[in-house]
Amino acid sequence: MAASRRMDRFPDPPSAPTFAEAARVWAMIGVLSFGGPAGQIALMHRELVERRRWIGEQRFLHALNYCMLLPGPEAQQLAIYVGWLLHRTAGGLVAGLLFVLPGALVMLALSATYAAYHDAPLVEAAFFGVKAAVLAIVVEAVLRIGRRALRNRAMVAIAAASFLGIYVLRLPFPLIVLLAALVGWIGARRAPGLFGAGRNGPEAEAASSAAVVDQMFERGLLAHAEPTLGRSLGVLAVWLPIWLGPVAALLLITGPHSVWTQIGGLFSVMAVVTFGGAYAALAYVAQAAVEAYGWLAPGEMADGLGLAETTPGPLILVLQFVGFIAAHRAPGALDPLVAGGLGSLLALWATFAPCFLWIFLGAPYVEALRANLRVAAALSAVTAAVVGVILNLAVWFALHVVFREVTPMTVHGIGPDLPALASIDWRAAALAAAAMVAMLRFKLGMAPTLIACALLGLLFAPGGA
Template identity: 70%
Template sequence: MSSLISGKDADIVEAPAVPTFREATKLWAKIGLLSFGGPAGQIALMHKELVEDRRWIGEQRFLHALNYCMLLPGPEAQQLAIYIGWLLHRTIGGLVAGVLFVVPGALVMLTLSILYALYGDVPLVTALFFGVKAAVLAVVVEAVIRIGRRALKNRLMVVIALCAFLGIYVLAIPFPLIVLMAGFAGWVGNRVAPALFSGGAHGNNDAPNIRGAVDLMFERGELAHTRPTRWHAPRTIAIWLPIWLGPVLLLWAFTGTSSVWTQIGGFFSLMAVVTFGGAYAVLAYVAQAAVQSFGWLAPGEMVDGLGLAETTPGPLILVLQFVGFIAAFRHAGSLDALLGGSLGALLTLWVTFTPCFFWIFLGAPYIEALRGNKALSAALGAITAAVVGVIMNLALWFALHVVFREVRMTGLGMNVPVLSSIDWRAALLSVAAMVAILKLKTGVLPTLAGCALAGVLLLAAGG
């Protein structure tokens, strides 16, 4: 049954009934199965289902929650689902929303990883992934443009993005430091020149006044769990840190420091803390470590993994599951390779996604208390602009390894292509994929399928 509540910009606004836990569970399962297209597509899907169609959450609360999730390390789309599930049905609602957002894609990704490990060196499979890589490059470029349009509202935001790109590509500044610098710039800028920083974080100030069931619950005093208490932080830390890190410590104790299990658990737990800016920002750092530091994968295989992740529902960061599977598959020791790879994938999933629940359950009550804080919005806007620069770096990294057969490192630590090693077939496919996605507005899955088929034909024609 709907209720009537007063609206700020209208005399009376009809608010929908608060969804039952069963209704919410069915919707989270639907979102988990249909969440293709990367973070932007997933966020757009949630906005349509939760704000526009059902009005379970209002526009302002949705964007406020999204801003916080963009600030966190890890996959922002899954964290947004956890946040809204928590708003609607407390901790159990957040758990169900977060788990259902990941599980369908994780099962598909595990299947694809097994097929890749067993048949990846088959010429046909190699040709298919040759085409997929070109499509992935187009997807990443499209992400730069899409997120850039949303985040770079003025020239100052463009400057922040360029500084972030140069900082990570030329100066090799760690991404967490870039995030801190951008956030500090936004906070200071809000005091010095607020007009340049206002509305930078996803356009909060221009959002329509769509109200939802959560607003009705708030007015009725039914959202007591969103108000932080004295014991909230210590209790959350005491519960979730052992859940997250307990398995990693046990593996370290039983298998030793040098085992692949300890390396996977430790490395991806670290990623959960330091990789800000969502999936695309994570990938550049993980690719460098997995390829150069640990030797788990070759550069091209990291792009293959992203191509697999693009074909599955759920967070793009599921590519980390692929990395964990391949690492354990190739270093399973006395275990069967497939069993070892599957356990590596499960461990990667655990240490990658468990922290998402920790960040939301720990910080969401305090973020709810800061709704309307202009300094926080300005800091978030500057951070989002910096993330655009980091994604530009990722796009360049992919382009170098897809279009050129050889890449060398300069004395400054920058990767540059060996121009004579250009692969005209990869370049042609990449251009075609960009035209399909950017100009013709072809979806990700049709573009991936078309490029995979084209890759087979091109390699067959070239012998």
């Protein structure tokens, strides 16, 4: 009887989505995925785990842990992963493309507007309000993900150490990930009660079977999730040429010193070596785009990031802006706007095509490792560390949205960024506080919050109406 009462607390299992239904949801997520990876992951969790129950909590976190270990935009890779689980390769393609396409179209229009006008007062005023909303979205995501990932004092300690490591010690993100994984791997053996991979018992079983993907596994309907050498070689044979073929063709046609070869080569290398999302990629690309190639002035890189923060989709769309400006300023025989559009497309291709390769190649092996408690504990520790990294992102946003001046207090490259208290922008602080109250207290959605803050920005931004 007690077991029956426990089972009754879980709703009836949902039905598996059709391909068309899933495509509509991925399109909706792509349109509403503001707020960077933290907000995007929170949105997917709400839509896929809580609302529709297409994927269970533990499998969602397991997939997220893997995506956190990859170079490139982890939120888009998570969308590809879930889409692949539900509808094989076609599902992964649709999920990944629809996650990026709305933001890419907006970013293309913003890049063209920036190249043509640079300073548009109304646009700047709207951005002023949107940045306040983005800060609230990231804070809400830290709380949402933290509640699920920080299950005990060990996970809280890992998140705190991760935050201090990246904010104060300025450790690189890949090192933080590796240290967290090592702690989880060792902790699973030394203190399994603290580093356990998930829940056990009837409630866990009931919760698992209530998710579509878990039901599909139980019924043997996910044969594509079984790793085989032949399937892995097939993925490599298809996706390596898809990714690198256009880059190699541009090298042969335009030569090694053309802007097209430089854009394709730079972003292809970045797709392999840059971990930690848009802000990690920004430092790498800024050095090359500003110092090595001279495509942009230093302040223009920050402008591009500001544009990317206002679009749906991955923040790493800032690289699309870089590709647009680079080609726009070296168009050759092409019209500058046409060249900019092609440079933008090339940057998108080199940045996002590898994401499909990483998921289609690695996801079957990640699914096979779900039963390995030490691997699961290592990945859970990585997720806890990422909570600290996202908290660092929230602090970064707060410093740069609320204060006009931020000073790095570094000694030998170590130390935090601190605000100049006298430079506080009370209008930005008030808008950010209002956005947080709207989202955290009154549960207002992301899209209404963004729209409201953009409108208020037109009224209250410096120089606004």
